Amino acid sequence: MSRLLTYLFGRLPIGWLQLSHNKARLVAAVSGVSFATLLVFMQLGIMGALNSSTVAPYGLLSADIVISSEEGNTLTDAGEIARARMFQALGVPGVADATPLYIGNLPFTLDNGSTVSLLSFGFDVSQPEFVSPSIAASFASLTIENTVILDRDTRGMPASVIDALMAGGRYEFEANGNTLVAVGTMNIGGGFLADGMLAMSDQTFLRSFPARTSSAPNHILLNVDDGVSVDTVVERLRDALPSANVKVLAADASAQADLDFMSSERPTGIIFGFGVFMGILVGLVIVYQVLSTDVADHLGEYATFKAMGYGQPFFLGIVFEEAIVLAVFGFIPGLIVSIGLYAGLRAVTGLPVEMDASRAILVFLGTLTACTISGAIATRRLAAADPADLF
Known part of the structure; x- marks a missing residue:
């Protein structure tokens, strides 16, 4: 030395x-x-x-802009927003399409008696352009009533269940009084709020969360027309929508805002x-x-x-x-x-x-x-x- x-x-x-x-x-x-x-x-x-x-759930989405309630803190810790805002947004120049997004925490009990908590996302299955390629292959199967896509990295989930799903099998379980059938898997992982993720149709979501209504999603996702600046459309939306109870952010800005909130306010x-x-x-x-x-x-x-x-x-x-x-x-x-x-x-x-x-x-x-x-x-x-x- x-x-x-x-x-x-x-x-x-x-x-x-x-x-x-x-x-x-x-x-x-x-x-x-x-x-x-x-x-x-x-x-x-x-x-x-x-x-x-915190930002992992954005991996499920393929959207340019996110409209949320001003009361919400992050994508998964969000308030509810009137679905009518989606129709207002569709009237703004540059907006190509829009869809509601529903989010809720769904617990269920495994055969061994342990409880698993799944952060559940309800999508309009007629609009596959709003989901990422990671679940696009299985997305069409969600048109069948009570079918879901299960996160294969869910904490506490038996390996045999995941292996069977990845081999083309199905897994049936009961959550919140509703029988669900997993027909595919995705790779997102658990976090501090839940053990894993779950993707389903908006109709299956509303049956699993009977207290929720279709008129009050958690977010509205937008895609813009080709060749149109996302920032320009964001400014137009902010002018068109009431700023007192609605916030409009580009998807990447929304993810960064979630990180800022978790690191400085949580x-x-x-x-x-x-x-x-x-x-x-x-x-x-x-x-x-x-x-x-x-x-x-x-x-x-x-x-x-x-x-x-x-x-x-x-x-x-x-x-x-x-x-x-x-x-x-x-x-x-x-x-x-x-x-x-x-x-x-x-x-x-x-x-x-x-x-x-x-x-x-x-x-x-x-x-x-x-x-x-x-x-x-x-x-x-x-x-x-x-x-x-x-x-």
Whole structure:
């Protein structure tokens, strides 16, 4: 290691030699940085799963514009909007077609007695252009009464049921007093609000949710004419529809608004964001304590260097070297353990907790920055010290 660092820095790796001289302190420091890195990784992983599950339902849709109630928060946490708004929207220039979308949470009990919650989407089956290719192949089968397409990644669903469906079989179950028959599968996954997704016709939806009426869908989906700007049609719709109780967003803007709401207004998003901040703070404190103690233990050596004419940049270089070593040595085990915990969480909860390169790079740069800041703070004592006083 000393030879490698000598080659990289072009000088004797004083910082590394100081750290490695006290093995116990080095292990403790690296463990502390690893713990802080692990904490940040886990908070970011769960926050990423929250964001992914928030926008996952958009994977069922193929629409340019979403009209919703102003009372709604996200696509799946929405109020009801008058179906009459759909006919008003069809009169706006540039709107090619429109369809209502119904959403509800449908629980049912498995044969083993456990309960599964399915976020159910009711579509007008005469308008397949509003659904994504992921369910288009099975969409025509929803014209049959009480047929549904089941999410094969539903938490708690027996593997035998999914295997049978994927082999062309059927699965019959009772939910909310209505007998449903799954005739196909889709791949969306569960989230924080439900264990999985369910697609059905609007008529099947209304039978499964008898308290709902066809005149009050949760959203209205629109597609625009070819060659017409979506943003232009959005502005026309905002002028034509009452802004007091209706919001009009392009589909991608609607998904981004959902993410913003979950991360800044929902308690879960705020808690995970605070957890990331605490992880960074823990790392700063640990590295500062280690480097500050190291500086104090080697004041005599630093004083000698200062008396010989070495300036503050030289001392900063040594402490920054230590900070880089701690950042790299602490990041690697933190990353490895995080990947293992991600896999465990994914297996147990079914949440989309994934490690990607961008997150790993972001956390590494954050670890490096935090360690560097701690190093800069730890050298403040040397900047104003007099060599004579240090002896």
